[in-house]
Amino acid sequence: MVAASASPLLQAAAAGGALLFRQLFDAPTGTFTDLLAASALRRGV
Numbered sequence: 710m711v712a713a714s715a716s717p718l719l720q721a722a723a724a725g726g727a728l729l730f731r732q733l734f735d736a737p738t739g740t741f742t743d744l745l746a747a748s749a750l751r752r753g754v
Contacts, residue, residue: 726750 727748734741746753 729744729746729748731744732741733744744753
């Protein structure tokens with residue numbers, strides 16, 4: 710069970726919704742960026 714005050718992303722995950730995770734790499738700077746989103750909500754964190 711997820712608390713009512715939890716983020717929409719956590720609520721979607723707890724309800725069995727699909728999550729999207731991508732790790733992006735920027736070669737010129739050598740840095741990584743992580744993307745986490747709820748597919749059904751079409752929103753990222």
